[in-house]
Amino acid sequence: MARRRPSDPPILPGFSHIRMLGSGGFADVFLYEQNMPRRQVAVKVMLADVVTESVRQMFQVEANLMAQLSAHPSILTVYQASISADGRPYLVMELCSAQLAERFRRERMPVTEVLRIGVQIGSAVETAHRQGVLHRDIKPSNILTTVYGHPVLSDFGIAATLSAATAHDTVGMSIPWSAPEVLLDTTPGAVTSEVWSLAATVYSLLAGRSPFEIVDGTNTSDELIARITKAKLPAIGRDDVPDSLERMLRRGMSRDPGRRQQSAMEFVRELQTIELELGFTPTPADVAVQDWALVTADDPGDRTVVRAVAPASPAPRPDRRRRRSAPEAAAPASTGTGARRTAPRGRLAAGILVGSVLAVVGLGALVTVIALQGADGDLPRVTGVTATVDGPTVAFRWPDPGIRETDAFQVRVEGGESTVQRSTEFSVAAPEGTRVCLTVSVTREGRVGPSSAEQCAESAGG
Numbered sequence: 301m302a303r304r305r306p307s308d309p310p311i312l313p314g315f316s317h318i319r320m321l322g323s324g325g326f327a328d329v330f331l332y333e334q335n336m337p338r339r340q341v342a343v344k345v346m347l348a349d350v351v352t353e354s355v356r357q358m359f360q361v362e363a364n365l366m367a368q369l370s371a372h373p374s375i376l377t378v379y380q381a382s383i384s385a386d387g388r389p390y391l392v393m394e395l396c397s398a399q400l401a402e403r404f405r406r407e408r409m410p411v412t413e414v415l416r417i418g419v420q421i422g423s424a425v426e427t428a429h430r431q432g433v434l435h436r437d438i439k440p441s442n443i444l445t446t447v448y449g450h451p452v453l454s455d456f457g458i459a460a461t462l463s464a465a466t467a468h469d470t471v472g473m474s475i476p477w478s479a480p481e482v483l484l485d486t487t488p489g490a491v492t493s494e495v496w497s498l499a500a501t502v503y504s505l506l507a508g509r510s511p512f513e514i515v516d517g518t519n520t521s522d523e524l525i526a527r528i529t530k531a532k533l534p535a536i537g538r539d540d541v542p543d544s545l546e547r548m549l550r551r552g553m554s555r556d557p558g559r560r561q562q563s564a565m566e567f568v569r570e571l572q573t574i575e576l577e578l579g580f581t582p583t584p585a586d587v588a589v590q591d592w593a594l595v596t597a598d599d600p601g602d603r604t605v606v607r608a609v610a611p612a613s614p615a616p617r618p619d620r621r622r623r624r625s626a627p628e629a630a631a632p633a634s635t636g637t638g639a640r641r642t643a644p645r646g647r648l649a650a651g652i653l654v655g656s657v658l659a660v661v662g663l664g665a666l667v668t669v670i671a672l673q674g675a676d677g678d679l680p681r682v683t684g685v686t687a688t689v690d691g692p693t694v695a696f697r698w699p700d701p702g703i704r705e706t707d708a709f710q711v712r713v714e715g716g717e718s719t720v721q722r723s724t725e726f727s728v729a730a731p732e733g734t735r736v737c738l739t740v741s742v743t744r745e746g747r748v749g750p751s752s753a754e755q756c757a758e759s760a761g762g
Contacts, residue, residue: 307347310384315343315392322398326350331395334379341379345390359389365433366391366456373586374424376444376454396444396452404440404505411506411540416583417443417451418502418571423585424453425494426564430587436489438497439477440504475521476510477501480529480555492557495567499552499560502571506545507536511553531555545574558706562743563720566708679749682709682740687757694736694757695727703742710741710748714756730759 307328309317315332321342322329332343346359363381370377377394384390400417403409421443428435435442435456442455479496481487503511511534512527513519533550548570554560561567565587572582680701688695696711703709711726712718714737719726728736737756742749 307345307388309343310345310386310388310390312343312382312384312390315341332392334392340395342393342395343390344393345384346388348386348388351388356383356389362456363389363391369428369431369433369456372424372427373450374420374452375427376452393454394446394452396446396454398441398444400443400445400451400505401441405508408508408538409505411538411542411545411578412575412580414502414505415545415571415575415578415580417505418498419568419575419583419585420451421453421501422498422564422568422571423587425498426568426585426587428456429491429494429564434489434491434494435497436494437474438494438501439474440501443501475524475528476513477504478528479557480531481557483525483528490557491563492560495552495560495562495564496557498564498567499549503533503536503549503553506538506541529555542574542578544577548574556706558744562708566720566722569721679707679742679744679747681750682742682752685738685740685752685755687736687738687755689757689760692732692759693727693729694759695725696738696740696755696757697725698740698752700724701742704744707742707744710743712739712741712751714738714754732759734759 306320306323309320309328309330309332312332314335316335318331318333318340320328321331327344327346330343330345332341333339334341346355359381363378366376366378367381369375376396379392379394381389381391421438425435425438433456435453437455438453442453443451444454445451475483477497477500479493482489482493487493500511509515510524512524531554533553536546536549548561548567552560552567561570565585568585572585575582680703682698682701685696685698688697708720708722709724710718710720713728720743726738726740728738730736735756735758737754739751739754741751
């Protein structure tokens with residue numbers, strides 16, 4: 301099948317076209333120079349033959365979403381978005397390198413680097429989830445690299461949106477990194493589906509191939525789907541990959557979503573634990589929490605290292621619609637300039653939305669809002685939560701109410717974000733005299749049980 305000819309670069313006020321960077325099924329990416337301030341940027345432009353009024357509306361939702369999330373240091377920065385004179389929507393983005401998509405296949409990446417990338421991208425996914433957004437297309441080719449070597453997550457669903465809008469009926473290039481329940485169309489996506497994709501991406505960076513790909517064999521879409529749904533994951537095949545890492549990735553790609561890590565943050569925690577196991581300093585995870593809400597534990601091997609940052613504004617909540625995943629919108633940009641900034645530190649805004657939020661998709665399935673389900677009375681209730689103060693650290697503990705192997709605890713600190721974990725302990729480091737309050741619930745298959753009675757304690761001096 302012949303490749304299509306690239307589209308003509310649009311004339312954009314304030315920008316000078318330099319050359320083409322890449323093309324995909326629904327968009328082309330061009331290198332432009334912005335005139336003021338002067339810098340090189342990547343501009344993703346939709347193809348004229350797929351643009352309709354509904355697509356323009358979906359594109360606006362995508363642009364707003366990316367602008368809100370791109371404050372995160374591991375999410376691609378979007379500078380602006382608009383419609384060109386010939387009617388094609390476009391995004392002006394930070395210029396990054398797409399070399400990671402090819403590099404992992406041609407060379408053995410160090411385990412330390414892969415763990416670092418996993419923590420940083422996992423923290424970006426966790427941040428998106430806390431904004432109520434599913435990425436739905438996590439894979440190596442959607443991880444770009446800044447000029448300073450920092451990985452950033454790109455493409456929050458543009459290709460998928462266009463596939464829904466054009467009634468595309470194939471799953472496309474994302475098959476190797478899509479969870480079985482997504483490929484079988486039993487769900488349009490969920491937090492645990494994203495965990496599967498995160499695990500598959502880390503596995504790929506280590507193995508030099510996608511998880512169910514047979515080197516020098518046939519890997520048609522049907523064959524890949526059959527292997528993924530059987531979930532017989534082959535070994536990575538590297539002597540320097542510890543068994544603990546293989547086990548956690550195998551868990552992350554379990555066929556049963558309930559057996560996986562129940563959040564991107566839990567996945568990140570396990571990667572950080574493996575970093576400690578190997579004698580490395582854990583990579584900080586950038587997530588939007590209060591400055592004092594740092595998760596710690598008595599066992600340093602079970603400690604989450606968190607860098608507190610100010611949360612972004614809530615993402616828009618448009619209308620619901622299902623869609624299937626699709627081929628990539630465009631090839632990512634090539635190496636260029638542009639420094640990453642560190643997200644500012646700050647306090648979490650008061651008033652967290654709690655209750656039942658429907659899983660919706662933005663104007664034709666652009667983004668999925670995570671269902672924050674209300675209390676489910678048939679799940680066990682946690683009782684007997686106790687608090688112990690050790691200087692600035694407040695440690696909460698509770699007895700196991702009889703949870704199943706696939707259950708987890710949702711821990712919520714007053715004024716902070718919730719955390720999903722299996723442990724019956726949770727510690728918070730707080731300034732002297734800070735009152736810390738906590739509730740615990742049981743989660744099962746996306747349902748959340750009744751909360752425990754609130755337990756509070758006041759931190760002491762160090």
